[in-house]
Amino acid sequence: MAKKTATPSIEHSEPRIYEIGYLLSPSVRDEDLEHRVNEIKETLTKFGATLIAEGAPEFIDLAYEMTRVIDNKNIRFNQANFGWLKIEVSPSSIASIKEFLDANTLVIRYLLILTTKENTTIGKKPLSKIIKGERKALSSDETGEVKEEMLAPEVVEAELDNDIKEMIKEA
Numbered sequence: 001m002a003k004k005t006a007t008p009s010i011e012h013s014e015p016r017i018y019e020i021g022y023l024l025s026p027s028v029r030d031e032d033l034e035h036r037v038n039e040i041k042e043t044l045t046k047f048g049a050t051l052i053a054e055g056a057p058e059f060i061d062l063a064y065e066m067t068r069v070i071d072n073k074n075i076r077f078n079q080a081n082f083g084w085l086k087i088e089v090s091p092s093s094i095a096s097i098k099e100f101l102d103a104n105t106l107v108i109r110y111l112l113i114l115t116t117k118e119n120t121t122i123g124k125k126p127l128s129k130i131i132k133g134e135r136k137a138l139s140s141d142e143t144g145e146v147k148e149e150m151l152a153p154e155v156v157e158a159e160l161d162n163d164i165k166e167m168i169k170e171a
Contacts, residue, residue: 013091013092015050016089016114017087017114017115017117018113018115019112020084020085020087021111022101023077023082023107024037024106025105026081033081036106037056037057040085043100044087047096050088050089051086052087055083056083057081058081058082059080060082062080065077065078066080066108071105077108097112
């Protein structure tokens with residue numbers, strides 16, 4: 001008699017954190033926009049979702065033309081209202097949420113991802129500091145005290161060149 005070694009797959013039933021980025025049709029008037037977003041949020045709560053954070057929709061130009069089939073017609077969009085919602089919900093409700101978003105004719109496109117509860121926005125660092133290669137070096141003086149000093153961009157570039165040369169020699 002063969003021994004059973006496979007274990008049944010256990011589906012996650014505890015709530016998880018998801019983020020939904022969405023594009024709403026530009027045909028939604030500014031005065032109706034908040035109402036339409038509230039309808040989406042209310043429907044998500046009916047599926048057991050708890051709202052954690054949100055980004056209010058902003059009218060944007062799309063990077064490329066998007067097409068959505070509505071009433072058997074291809075509707076093309078070059079602009080949309082972009083917003084996002086971070087929710088906590090049971091994975092068993094995700095299929096229902098996807099069906100709702102797919103059926104909503106005002107939603108041009110959406111992206112639903114699994115994420116973390118922590119704040120995931122990245123602070124903006126001035127581009128000039130990134131380009132100039134801001135880097136710090138640790139050095140010690142005669143007393144043994146460690147000091148931190150900024151390296152000039154030329155020094156950073158020279159160090160990178162040396163590192164690349166060393167990697168080529170080792171290869």
